[in-house]
Amino acid sequence: MNFKLIAEYFDKLEKISSRIQLTTQLAELFKSSDPTIIDKVVYLVQGKLGPDFADIPELGIGEKFLIKACSLSTRVPENEVEELGKKTGDLGQVIFDLKNKEDKNDILSFLGVEKSAKALTVIEVYDTLLKIAMQTGEKSRDMKIGLLAGLLRKATPLEAKFIIRFVEGRLRVGIGDSTIIDALSEAFNGKAELIERAYNLRADLGEIAKIVAEKGDAELSNIKPKIGIPIRPMLGERLQDPAEILNKLGGKALADYKYDGERAQIHKEKDEVKIFSRRMEDITSQYPDVVNMVRSYLTLDNTIVEGEIVAVDKISGEIRPFQELMHRRRKNDIDAAMKEYPVNLFLFDLMFASGEDYTNKPLLERRKLLESSIKNNTDVKIAKYIITDNVDEIRKFFLQAISDGAEGLMLKSIADSSIYQAGARGWLWIKFKKDYQSEMADTVDLVIVGGFYGKGKRGGKLSSLLLASYNPETESFDSVCKVASGFTDEELDMIQGKLGEIKRNSKHPRVNSKLEADVWVEPVYVIEVIGAEITLSPLHTCCFNKFQSDAGLSIRFPRFIRWREDKSPEDATTPQEIMEMYKSQTKRLTQVP
Numbered sequence: 001m002n003f004k005l006i007a008e009y010f011d012k013l014e015k016i017s018s019r020i021q022l023t024t025q026l027a028e029l030f031k032s033s034d035p036t037i038i039d040k041v042v043y044l045v046q047g048k049l050g051p052d053f054a055d056i057p058e059l060g061i062g063e064k065f066l067i068k069a070c071s072l073s074t075r076v077p078e079n080e081v082e083e084l085g086k087k088t089g090d091l092g093q094v095i096f097d098l099k100n101k102e103d104k105n106d107i108l109s110f111l112g113v114e115k116s117a118k119a120l121t122v123i124e125v126y127d128t129l130l131k132i133a134m135q136t137g138e139k140s141r142d143m144k145i146g147l148l149a150g151l152l153r154k155a156t157p158l159e160a161k162f163i164i165r166f167v168e169g170r171l172r173v174g175i176g177d178s179t180i181i182d183a184l185s186e187a188f189n190g191k192a193e194l195i196e197r198a199y200n201l202r203a204d205l206g207e208i209a210k211i212v213a214e215k216g217d218a219e220l221s222n223i224k225p226k227i228g229i230p231i232r233p234m235l236g237e238r239l240q241d242p243a244e245i246l247n248k249l250g251g252k253a254l255a256d257y258k259y260d261g262e263r264a265q266i267h268k269e270k271d272e273v274k275i276f277s278r279r280m281e282d283i284t285s286q287y288p289d290v291v292n293m294v295r296s297y298l299t300l301d302n303t304i305v306e307g308e309i310v311a312v313d314k315i316s317g318e319i320r321p322f323q324e325l326m327h328r329r330r331k332n333d334i335d336a337a338m339k340e341y342p343v344n345l346f347l348f349d350l351m352f353a354s355g356e357d358y359t360n361k362p363l364l365e366r367r368k369l370l371e372s373s374i375k376n377n378t379d380v381k382i383a384k385y386i387i388t389d390n391v392d393e394i395r396k397f398f399l400q401a402i403s404d405g406a407e408g409l410m411l412k413s414i415a416d417s418s419i420y421q422a423g424a425r426g427w428l429w430i431k432f433k434k435d436y437q438s439e440m441a442d443t444v445d446l447v448i449v450g451g452f453y454g455k456g457k458r459g460g461k462l463s464s465l466l467l468a469s470y471n472p473e474t475e476s477f478d479s480v481c482k483v484a485s486g487f488t489d490e491e492l493d494m495i496q497g498k499l500g501e502i503k504r505n506s507k508h509p510r511v512n513s514k515l516e517a518d519v520w521v522e523p524v525y526v527i528e529v530i531g532a533e534i535t536l537s538p539l540h541t542c543c544f545n546k547f548q549s550d551a552g553l554s555i556r557f558p559r560f561i562r563w564r565e566d567k568s569p570e571d572a573t574t575p576q577e578i579m580e581m582y583k584s585q586t587k588r589l590t591q592v593p
């Protein structure tokens with residue numbers, strides 16, 4: 001399969017904003033792809049070289065070296081390439097133009113003779129990019145530039161343009177997971193629900209695409225989780241009133257402590273242990289202590305369980321705040337970090353055991369097996385819980401959880417239908433968290449989509465950020481507020497640097513904003529924010545026209561709390577959640593005498 005096909009589709013896709021058209025074009029591309037390498041086509045479309053958990057290193061080619069590679073491959077001096085890059089702000093376009101010119105000047109093409117160089121194949125491009133990513137050590141920079149220049153030399157102008165776009169990380173033109181799923185379903189007449197379910201159980205769209213393309217969707221209905229491929233996590237809704245929660249859960253529920261640590265999905269096969277984060281990244285190397293605990297105390301084999309890794313006090317063993325875990329993460333010396341910030345593991349679910357899929361079994365059956373599989377020890381425990389039908393008991397247990405250092409409770413359905421809903425945020429789990437003593441009952445996690453320059457002391461420098469919620473229905477980032485407080489000047493300088501690296505010439509196609517930011521950025525960073533209250537605002541697009549025509553919802557007096565490195569942009573708070581918070585806040589206000 002030639003890379004030309006992909007480049008041509010990328011060119012078409014770039015010009016489309018309608019999701020329906022995007023899906024149709026992608027489906028055509030998938031249909032024309034060689035099924036044996038369709039996994040690689042899917043990764044390339046996603047702007048990646050593999051699923052996130054595969055831990056493939058970044059390509060590691062900054063702008064300067066891209067310019068060098070462009071120069072090497074076209075023999076145009078570096079400073080000229082740089083100038084052109086500055087003028088257009090688009091190196092992809094620069095290489096396209098340079099190579100086009102080169103082709104026109106080429107004597108053979110002038111005479112109408114086809115070039116003899118063999119066409120680039122998808123595999124050649126993919127393998128070379130992978131090789132570039134894998135280069136480490138002293139000479140790696142030159143090797144990377146050499147490999148890229150070689151690829152660009154062989155490429156047609158259009159191919160070169162998209163190779164550059166890929167390396168720059170600027171390929172993502174509105175293609176989210178669900179668009180890919182719909183396109184796969186359209187291409188292979190597969191049921192989208194089946195593909196989605198399979199993806200929820202094995203979070204690797206490349207692998208799923210290969211199964212559908214090679215074997216059809218009948219094969220997908222038999223799919224089980226697989227050790228080594230993360231399951232997409234189940235998520236909960238939130239409510240602030242325990243009576244309402246109990247009611248939603250059918251009058252009786254399991255109430256777990258909601259620990260404030262790092263979510264860990266643990267895969268164990270014999271002595272081989274892997275830990276995946278909430279974003280499904282492989283974090284095994286950060287927790288050698290947890291790996292040992294699991295080896296020593298979890299008796300199940302060929303199993304996938306889930307829990308929260310929590311920092312604990314060295315002496316008392318009491319739960320410590322989430323921040324301590326973050327301190328531990330920042331330390332380079334992992335042995336020292338383990339000693340300084342010891343952790344415990346609180347398990348709360350089991351999805352796979354002895355090769356059997358447990359995701360379709362009810363919660364109590366999963367918990368029973370989990371509980372009977374932990375040896376007596378002090379490091380790995382079952383999350384503390386009660387099963388109750390009494391609202392007062394929930395209130396009491398909640399206060400106990402808070403005083404024990406947890407964030408609140410996770411209330412879970414124990415009905416026969418209480419399956420593990422991989423990849424879904426549903427009402428089988430409802431979180432009941434601590435009220436931060438402001439009108440806003442909870443913090444929100446929002447994506448940075450742009451920035452504004454300050455005045456006075458911070459003139460010409462970034463001083464506030466445009467933040468957005470993530471709307472899974474439209475796959476867009478809908479603006480919610482501008483945040484300017486809670487940062488120190490040093491933090492703002494650091495943010496300026498960080499955002500400088502992901503700056504864009506224009507608003508990202510998936511960003512939905514009425515405000516015109518001074519600086520637009522790729523929607524990649526998530527931060528946690530609290531505000532005084534949620535209000536109606538004509539300036540923001542979150543829940544636009546939902547409560548009042550020409551108004552959306554916004555956060556008043558927002559304040560930065562912390563970075564949420566553990567969340568991807570698609571994990572940010574949704575407009576639906578903000579709407580629920582707005583409703584419950586209004587309800588509470590009207591209840592005040």
Ligand code: ATP
Nearest residue numbers: 235236256257258259260262263308348383410431
């Ligand atoms: P938050 O921002 O409140 O951490 P979230 O968006 O990460 O929430 P939610 O589904 O809303 O995810 O809340 C569930 C999170 O709570 C899980 O991701 C998990 O890390 C954590 N957690 C702690 N204790 C439990 C528990 N006993 N059961 C389930 N999840 C728990």
